[in-house]
Amino acid sequence: MLQVSGLSKQFKMHIRDGLVIDGFNDVSFTAYKGKLLAVTGKSGIGKSTLLKCIYRTYKPTGGSVIYLSRDGKKVDLAKEEDQTIIWLRKSELGYVSQFLHVIPRVSALDILAGRLLTGNASPKGAREEAEYLLDRVRISKSLWNMYPSTFSGGEKQRLNILLAIAAKPNLLLLDEPTASLDAVSKDIIIELILDTKKKGVTLIGVFHDRDAIKALADTRYDMRKNRLVAVS
Amino acid sequence: MDNIMPVLAVRNMSVRFGESCEYCIKGCAVEKGRCPYCHTIWALNKVSFNLYPGEILGIVGESGSGKSTLLKALYFDMEVSCGEAYLSEYREGRENIFEISSQQKRYIRNHKMGMVYQNPVMGLRMNFSNSANVAEKLIAAGIRNAGNMTQRAEYLLSHVEVPVSRIKEEPKNFSGGMQQRVQISKALANNPPVLLLDEVTTGLDLSVQARVLDLIKKIQLELGISMIVVSHDLSVIRMMSDRTLVMLGGRIVEEGLTDQILEDPIHEFTQTLVHSLL
Numbered sequence: 140m141l142q143v144s145g146l147s148k149q150f151k152m153h154i155r156d157g158l159v160i161d162g163f164n165d166v167s168f169t170a171y172k173g174k175l176l177a178v179t180g181k182s183g184i185g186k187s188t189l190l191k192c193i194y195r196t197y198k199p200t201g202g203s204v205i206y207l208s209r210d211g212k213k214v215d216l217a218k219e220e221d222q223t224i225i226w227l228r229k230s231e232l233g234y235v236s237q238f239l240h241v242i243p244r245v246s247a248l249d250i251l252a253g254r255l256l257t258g259n260a261s262p263k264g265a266r267e268e269a270e271y272l273l274d275r276v277r278i279s280k281s282l283w284n285m286y287p288s289t290f291s292g293g294e295k296q297r298l299n300i301l302l303a304i305a306a307k308p309n310l311l312l313l314d315e316p317t318a319s320l321d322a323v324s325k326d327i328i329i330e331l332i333l334d335t336k337k338k339g340v341t342l343i344g345v346f347h348d349r350d351a352i353k354a355l356a357d358t359r360y361d362m363r364k365n366r367l368v369a370v371s
Numbered sequence: 372m373d374n375i376m377p378v379l380a381v382r383n384m385s386v387r388f389g390e391s392c393e394y395c396i397k398g399c400a401v402e403k404g405r406c407p408y409c410h411t412i413w414a415l416n417k418v419s420f421n422l423y424p425g426e427i428l429g430i431v432g433e434s435g436s437g438k439s440t441l442l443k444a445l446y447f448d449m450e451v452s453c454g455e456a457y458l459s460e461y462r463e464g465r466e467n468i469f470e471i472s473s474q475q476k477r478y479i480r481n482h483k484m485g486m487v488y489q490n491p492v493m494g495l496r497m498n499f500s501n502s503a504n505v506a507e508k509l510i511a512a513g514i515r516n517a518g519n520m521t522q523r524a525e526y527l528l529s530h531v532e533v534p535v536s537r538i539k540e541e542p543k544n545f546s547g548g549m550q551q552r553v554q555i556s557k558a559l560a561n562n563p564p565v566l567l568l569d570e571v572t573t574g575l576d577l578s579v580q581a582r583v584l585d586l587i588k589k590i591q592l593e594l595g596i597s598m599i600v601v602s603h604d605l606s607v608i609r610m611m612s613d614r615t616l617v618m619l620g621g622r623i624v625e626e627g628l629t630d631q632i633l634e635d636p637i638h639e640f641t642q643t644l645v646h647s648l649l
Contacts (some may be wrong), residue, residue: 153639154646195628197635220376221628222423225613242588242610244581 140195140341141170141310146202146217147190148185157319162188163365166202175332175342179370180362187341187363190231190312192217193343194234209309229364230279237315240289248273248283254305276327293324300331306368311335313344317351319369329354345359376459377421378597379445379565384454384469386415386437386444386621391452404425404437404620404628418454418622422565429612429629430601431644438601442482442567445599447476458483460564465492479551481511485558489570491550494557497543501528501553504542508560514527527556531586548579552586566598572607584610605648609633617641 148162163185178186191197193204195216204216204359209231214223228234241250251269254260259324276297282290300316316332317325321339325348332355336342346352352359359370389411404413414439422428424549430438443449445456457464462568468479471592480486488494495504502524509520517594528538531552549570558566568587581586591598600611608629614630616624617640625638636642 144475150635151637151643191634196630198627198631221614221626225426225626226375244585270573 140171140207141343143168143170144194144203144204144205146189146204147200147294148188148197148339149200161365162192163362163367164245166367168360170341170343170369171357172341173336173339174357175344176241176357177352177359178343178345178362178367179347179352179359184362184364185365186362187314188343190234190314190343190345194225194232194312195219196234199223205309228272229306231307231309233303233306235300235303235311235313235316237292237296237318239287239299243288246280246284247278247290250287251298251301251305254302254313257298257306269305273298276301276331277323293320296320296333297324297327300328304331304335304338308340310341311342313342315345315347316346316364317346325351375423376384376464378459378624379422380421380457380464381421381445382455382457384418384419384441384444384451384456385413385414385452386440387452388412388414393537395450404435413621415451417446417619418621418623419503420616420623420626424597425591426614427591427598427600429608429615430599430618431603431605431608431615431632433644434603437621438603438618439569440621441618442486442569442601446481446484446567448486455631458565477511481508482561483563484608485529485560485563485566487551487554487558487566487571488569489573491542491547491554492553493551496541498541500539500541501533502538504553504557505560508557512561523560523597527559530590531556532582546579548575548583551575551583555583555586555590559594559596562594564597566596568598568600570602571600572602572604577601580607584640587611605645607632619642 144167146166150162151158152158166189178184178189188197191352193216194200199217202217206214206216208214221268236276248269251272252265255265255268278294278297287295296316303311317328329351362371373539379593386571391411392406392409393414395411404416418441432438440449444451451469454469455467456469458468459469461479486494502509502521505524505527506520509523514520525538527537529535533549533552542553572583575583588611590596602608612629613628615627616623617632617638619640625632625641632641636645
């Protein structure tokens with residue numbers, strides 16, 4: 140489903156006289172359909188850098204990320220044309236960061252309904268589904284028509300994951316989706332991720348939280364000294 | 372997903388001011404766009420890029436890097452010194468639009484491309500009413516029926532949230548943000564497949580800026596127009612564009628996905644630019 144081999148990332152900082160910073164080196168792993176691969180490790184070790192390299196927010200320095208797309212084509216995300224990456228991001232790649240980035244001045248319900256309005260969905264159907272989903276993650280009805288910038292951290296993160304799932308991804312990258320959340324929010328998010336797994340989505344997640352790893356992870360890799368080591 | 376045909380393909384486009392010499396014409400290093408021997412200014416130096424269907428392409432760079440020159444040259448406001456551009460909607464992209472007759476260029480300006488200038492004075496006739504401004508474009512495109520023109524002008528102006536009661540007013544009485552919206556409706560009059568936007572929100576206050584950007588985004592989603600957005604405001608580029616070009620001294624120094632340009636800039640200038648962001 141997703142095969143990463145020999146992936147590495149270095150940053151050359153011209154504004155610091157060409158200083159080279161190591162992101163990570165020679166990372167290889169395979170992620171499978173309907174499974175969650177968890178990446179753990181200390182802060183600053185390169186876990187988020189790895190996710191961003193797969194999503195191509197960072198351009199990898201070396202190695203390959205072979206992704207099997209829905210139409211059965213093998214694409215190297217590390218080297219593919221920008222145009223193809225944009226297309227894949229719109230149709231099958233999802234990325235959930237620790238922070239919610241949405242268009243300002245649009246209500247939560249409209250944003251979510253807009254995201255559900257792909258393919259042959261009707262505007263009314265999309266709106267109903269958005270309402271159902273918001274209700275399911277227990278976001279109070281009074282907030283549906285508010286801007287997400289007014290939400291609390293936990294509510295924002297719940298919406299963040301809903302938005303990623305609503306786009307019906309084939310591969311979903313999660314960057315600490317349960318960080319700094321209360322127990323209730325955390326449980327809701329774990330439930331959502333489990334649901335996504337059942338739908339056959341391939342998941343790669345960066346986690347610090349032990350409960351989340353226990354509940355979600357099928358395989359676990361630990362990042363040590365910028366390399367990835369499998370944990371049984 | 373393979374082989375998406377670009378709506379607009381630009382190859383080796385150059386705009387120079389001056390005679391040029393052997394040294395600079397070869398494309399040797401021209402510091403800050405100026406040849407050290409003959410002092411020719413290369414406002415654009417062999418610029419090549421593609422604009423794809425339905426995409427918003429951002430262009431960033433410091434003042435004087437050639438961003439506006441690029442748009443003006445594409446809209447034929449300025450002559451190019453050399454280079455080629457192919458528009459898929461014009462003769463199926465087989466003819467270099469820089470080499471066609473001025474009549475044909477006029478046709479492209481009226482049917483195939485829209486331009487929104489930084490300064491509304493450039494794009495609007497300030498002494499004509501708003502509806503007349505839109506009608507001017509429609510007349511240029513060959514529509515002569517007054518009823519149809521009024522209807523279309525009303526539709527377009529209300530689309531950019533200019534109240535119907537005010538469409539007979541002259542844009543000179545409008546605020547900067549409103550003038551910009553009238554300009555957008557004028558640029559969209561003939562449903563062009565390509566829209567060029569030159570620093571459209573510069574000089575507008577934050578809430579008006581937000582409204583104009585919302586509007587542009589909405590239009591893009593509804594009509595699927597391909598756009599080139601020039602701005603020196605990185606937040607505008609982050610919100611609007613899928614891909615971004617970075618310009619310096621008349622050249623494109625970096626090109627990539629917008630989040631990649633902003634989070635993992637490779638070129639020295641892009642790094643300086645991104646790290647200067649407040």
